[in-house]
Amino acid sequence: MSLLADRFNRESELAAALLAAFARLRADLLAGKPDFFGFASDVTAALRNSLAATFAAAGGWLAVEMAGTPTGGDGRITEAMLRTRGEAYAAGVAAALAMKIANDVRFGSATMLPIGATDAQRQSSTAQLFTPARAQSIAITETTRAISAGEDDVAALIAVATQLAVTWFWEIEDERACDLCKELDGSERPGVQPPRHPGCRCRKRYAMKALSGRI
Ligand SMILES: [Zn+2]
Numbered sequence: 715m716s717l718l719a720d721r722f723n724r725e726s727e728l729a730a731a732l733l734a735a736f737a738r739l740r741a742d743l744l745a746g747k748p749d750f751f752g753f754a755s756d757v758t759a760a761l762r763n764s765l766a767a768t769f770a771a772a773g774g775w776l777a778v779e780m781a782g783t784p785t786g787g788d789g790r791i792t793e794a795m796l797r798t799r800g801e802a803y804a805a806g807v808a809a810a811l812a813m814k815i816a817n818d819v820r821f822g823s824a825t826m827l828p829i830g831a832t833d834a835q836r837q838s839s840t841a842q843l844f845t846p847a848r849a850q851s852i853a854i855t856e857t858t859r860a861i862s863a864g865e866d867d868v869a870a871l872i873a874v875a876t877q878l879a880v881t882w883f884w885e886i887e888d889e890r891a892c893d894l895c896k897e898l899d900g901s902e903r904p905g906v907q908p909p910r911h912p913g914c915r916c917r918k919r920y921a922m923k924a925l926s927g928r929i
Contacts, residue, residue, distance in 0.1 A: 717775060718887065721857060721915070724768050729846070729853035731760035736844035739819065754816040761808035762801075764853075765860040770800035772864030776920060780872050791871060796864075803863055811856065819844075851912050858909040861917060869920050882918040884908075891916065 735756035742748045770793070777791045828835070869880040884898040891899070895916050898904050908916040 720771070721768075721861065724764060724771075725850070725853045725857050728760065728764040728857060729849040731764065732757065732849040732852060733844075733846060735760055736849060740844050748820075750816050750820050753819070754812045757812035757815055758808045761811055761856065762804045764804075765808060765856060766797070766800040766804035768800075768857055768860040769803045769864035769867070770796035772861040773799065773868035776865045776868045777872070780868075780920070780922070790875070791868060796868070799867055800864065803860070803867070807856075807859075815852070854913050854915060855909045858915055858917075862908050865918060865920065872922070876922060878922040878924060880920060881923060882920045885917050885919045887915040887917070 735753060738756060739748060739750075739753040773791070773796045774793065869882070873880045881902055883900055883902050884895070884904050886895050886899045892911070895910055895914060898916070908914055908918065910916060
């Protein structure tokens with residue numbers, strides 16, 4: 715499976731898990747007894763599993779890619795190690811993000827409704843907060859972020875092991891990338907990390923080089 719196909723699967727699985735959490739909260743809201751704490755827990759669990767696995771997989775891809783270069787990778791980077799590091803990454807990110815989504819939904823839902831809203835208005839307003847498009851957008855952005863973090867983590871480990879400097883070049887997913895991202899394509903260390911905007915699937919292409927001017 716290509717890396718792109720793999721990441722599409724990861725996004726779809728995460729989007730489906732988020733949608734399931736959205737559906738549960740929507741049913742609670744319509745019944746007049748929303749459980750935002752339960753919702754945050756559902757979203758945390760969905761994100762945590764997915765982001766830990768994606769972080770570890772991305773680190774693994776980079777370790778393999780670097781092992782094939784003359785500078786060499788590091789055989790000590792194992793799957794178990796990547797999994798542990800992925801779980802550490804995902805735990806904090808998922809909890810913070812789940813809280814943010816829960817708050818967006820809670821305050822969004824309150825402010826979007828006029829006083830004395832009818833049941834129909836409440837239903838339609840609530841439904842807008844839980845669209846598949848919203849779940850998909852979160853899934854794409856967070857998958858991109860986890861890939862970027864997993865690769866950075868392994869790149870740093872390899873840099874320490876090889877005593878070489880790590881650099882990276884921006885790489886667009888394909889020609890459907892937005893004009894802003896296309897501009898960065900192929901440039902070294904642009905100073906921003908993917909995702910650059912919601913829905914960004916850009917990635918980094920790493921290279922190692924000898925350190926110069928060391929003190
Ligand atoms: Zn992009």
